[in-house]
Amino acid sequence: MKPWLYPLWLAHRGAGKLAPENTLAAFRLGGDFGFRAFECDVKLSRDGEAFLLHDDTLERTSNGQGSPAGLDWAALARLDAGSWHSPPYAAEPLPRFAQIAAFCQANACMLNVEIKPCPGDEARTGAAVAREAARLWAGALPPLLSSFKPEALAAARDAEPALPRALLLEELWHGWPEAAAALDVVAVITDWQLMDRALIERLHARGWRALVYTVNDASVAERLIADGIDGIITDAVDRLGPGSS
């Protein structure tokens, strides 16, 4: 396996659930808890701005409505992405990918960028996020680009072949090893319930690192660390993380 320079612990969506997910405030809180690696979800506005949002629609985590794919960044930038969480975060905006890149580089943090396309936007999102990542991290330890969508990862590979990629799996679907090989990944990231010592060893034998999402239980983390896991994505930034293992 190639050298692996990323930390073991990654804070999910910035700081999991203690701050509004996928906002700069969440990254700051995760950093305050000692995290030096983060996962976040990135998609594109109608006019091609890369920004952070998990869902295909705006309602759950902002005061917007409908699909973000139908709005330009100028409209998305005016939304409140914090009030839904709690009053201290009122008026927290949706962050541009570029702002998160600046935060990570200023604080020597590693980023796992989950390419999270709006439906039908897989190839455009994969290519644009990869190009933006290459531009933003030029010369620095690059972010790990991941996706559940092979089409998005293929577009990222074609746009910026040198950026590291990881295939995300919520189930071990037929043909996933062949897909991972074709995408020339450096890692496979699975639901933690799919991961065990045998799968870790199988991944390592292929030269792929083994990561899991989303582990919020200390005993699960201990078992996976004993089994040789390379990365753990967690919501529980106040209970698990760099200080706990």
Ligand code: G3P
């Ligand atoms: O990066 C994988 C992790 O984030 C799990 O997926 O749905 O929380 O973005 P999701």
Ligand code: MG
């Ligand atoms: Mg994610």
